[in-house]
Amino acid sequence: MYLIIDTSTRYGAVGLWTDDTLVRCQTWYSKNNHTSELMPAIDAVMKTAGTVPTELAGIAVAQGPGGFSALRVGLGVAKGLAFAVGLAVVGVSTLEASAYPYRGSGLPVCALIASGRGIVAWARFQEAKGWQRRTSDRITPIEQMLVSRGRHILFCGEGLAQHENTIRESLGTKAHFATEPAPLTRLTGVAELGARMLDAGKTVSVAALAPQYLRSPTITKPNAPKAVSRGG
DSSP states (O other), X not given: OEEEEEOSSSEEEEEEEETTEEEEEEEEEOSXXXXXXHHHHHHHHHHHHTOOGGGOOEEEEEEESSXXXXXXXXXXXXXXXXXXXXXXXXXXXXXXXXXGGGGGGSSOEEEEEEOSTTEEEEEXXXXXXXXXXXSOOEEEEXXXXXXXXXXXXXXXXXXXXXXXXXXXXXXXXXXXXXXXXXXXXXXXXXXXXXXXHHHTTOOBXXXXXXXXXXXXXXXXXXXXXXXXXXXX
């Protein structure tokens, strides 16, 4: 049994994966409280399943791209549990996890996550003699994502809620859309891809597991310290 964690965005989810099935899961929406909500959610699904961390075989966690604080919460908990219990751990691209459940569509799949101000994180994949990545995970203006799309393509992911009209206007009938219940479909993708890596022994060390942000946080640099004047 594997523990599956995804706090890539304001939608969070955890689940337990065994026998190629997501047997327990819990999802929620949070503006900024993943820190206080994640561990109770993990505790709830494990109690419901009648299991404890020492009975797990590994952990798969969504690695990003996504929100800076949101990703840190998921990765931090995954690393802490893996270190404390001695579990194998893997990180899964949030974009690939969003796309993977649609591999049987017969179309190239483009997953996207909105990053604000017309910017999207995106990547393209395709099932062609096996699941294949067509681009790296990228973050660009949406117009750049839509350049040179001369074929039919299936769009999916949380970013559709904000950008579907723009995509439709740009690509017309060549654009197809997968409506998904956020974040359950993405959690299933993390589980399927993560379980495949864990089963194959393609794990990473706890120290090496890190969020994939794609860009630096939008935080201003601190001002240089001012000299302290002497007292009278």
